[in-house]
Amino acid sequence: MQKTILVLGGTGMLGVPVARRLKADGFEVRILARDPAKAQALLGDDFAICEGDVTDCASLELASEGCHGVHVSVGGDSEYRAAENVSNQAPRLGIKHITYVSGSTVREQNDWYPMVHQKLMAESAIQESGVPYTIFCPTWPMEQLPRFVRDGRAMLIGDLPAPYHWFAADDFAAMVSNAFQREAARNKRLYVHGPEAITVKSALERYCQTLHPEIKGVSAMPLFLARLMAAVTGNQMLKFAAGLMDYFRKVGEPGDPTEANELLGAPTTTLDAWIAQRRKAMA
Ligand SMILES: NC(=O)c1ccc[n+]([C@@H]2O[C@H](COP(=O)([O-])OP(=O)(O)OC[C@H]3O[C@@H](n4cnc5c(N)ncnc54)[C@H](OP(=O)(O)O)[C@@H]3O)[C@@H](O)[C@H]2O)c1
Known part of the structure; x- marks a missing residue:
């Protein structure tokens, strides 16, 4: 029998490719969506769309069953x-595996930043649920690049001199799907880096x-400005x-x-290959 995975955030930038990859790999995929019509338009008819909100335990439980x-x-x-609601419900509902998208900079010494604080609490809730988990700590996806382009301008805020190992969201999606298929990925916290470091x-x-x-x-707009x-x-x-x-x-x-990379397969898409794919898709 096909296994079913519920995707929370399945209409998001990183959620859509994961939902599609899980489906392509033979899972049944459910999406919990606040706006089912939007989810349907984005993903098509192959997905079971459940109307709901992650903050509403009743709709989450119904979708998770x-x-x-x-x-x-x-x-x-x-x-x-x-994360908290899933962690509370999962043992009772017999969920066998929770995967969670945290972030590469999520660590105790960065707890002063509110987003990190929230993610650290989410990680703890999942780790303490008793349900096997895989926590992903991805760096920057290439899909972020279009977000820097607006009104005919490419604009950065401040100076980010460090190079990042950009990854393609489709490569990340393959890793998430593999995590559901490989016992060895259980109870791991894993960093996701792409193949090249580029500023x-x-x-x-x-x-x-x-x-x-x-x-x-x-x-680049200076930070103070x-x-x-x-x-x-x-x-x-x-x-x-x-x-x-x-x-x-x-x-x-x-x-x-x-x-x-050893457990789930390393992301291989280079920036040039990703740009070429995107150009082809836009043609
Ligand atoms: N993007 C990055 O650069 C990056 C890098 C590393 C880690 N991450 C992490 O990856 C995760 C996903 O990021 P993303 O870029 O894909 O985000 P995104 O594009 O903003 O998508 C967020 C998703 O969460 C859903 N959502 C938000 N609140 C909800 C609620 N109350 N009930 C149901 N659904 C709700 C949104 O649904 P709607 O369609 O209804 O709004 C959407 O599907 C985040 O935790 C982010 O921190 C992102």
């Missing part, structure tokens, strides 16, 4: 609640050269983005992906 596994890929303020500026320049040739260069503009205009998104970039500048890219 009969599932072999739950994949938690929830962004924003509800992330900890998602954000250089990655964005290469992305724009092929996919936005009209953009002539990548500009971003903060000043956010304060003057009350722009909360800019305030958050400036804080996030400052955080990443301070913490770099920790973690060793060796164990993840």
Whole structure:
């Protein structure tokens, strides 16, 4: 019988490729979605879409019933609640495996940053549930690059000099699917790094050269200016983005992906290959 995996955050940037990969690998896939019509339009008819919210235990329990596994890929303020609710319900519902998308910089010394604090609590809830788990700590996905392009400009906030091992979301999705299929991935916390280390500026320049040739260069708004503009205009998104970039500048890219690569297969897509795939998809 096919095993069923419930994906929380299955309409998100990292959740969509995971849902598709699980389906392609022979799992039945359920999506818990706040907006089922949006989920259906995004994913098509091959997925069982359950209307619900991760903060609503009743809808989560209904969607989880009969599932072999739950994949938690929830962004924003509800992330900890998602992990906590899944962890509380999973033993009773007979869930056999929980996978969770944490982050490469999530570690005790970075607990001062609210996102990390929330993720550390989420990790603890899952680890203490007694249900086998795989916690993924991914660095930057290549799919982030388009988010730096807006209104005909490619713009960074602050200076991020450290190179990152960018990974393609499809490679990550394959690792998540493998985690559900390999006993050895149980009760592991695994770092996900792509094959090449590239600075954000250089990655964005290469992305724009092929996919936005009209953009002539990548500009960087100094951090102090971003903060000043956010304060003057009350722009909360800019305030958050400036804080996030400052955080990443301070913490770099920790973690060793060796164990993840051995257990689940290393991400192999290079930035050039990913850009070429994206160009083909857009043609
Ligand atoms: N993107 C990155 O660079 C990156 C890197 C490392 C780790 N991560 C982690 O990976 C996870 C997923 O990231 P992402 O970039 O895929 O995020 P995303 O694109 O913002 O997607 C977030 C998902 O969470 C869902 N969600 C949020 N609150 C919910 C709620 N109350 N009930 C049900 N669903 C809810 C959203 O559903 P709606 O469609 O209804 O909004 C969406 O499907 C996050 O934990 C993030 O921190 C991301």
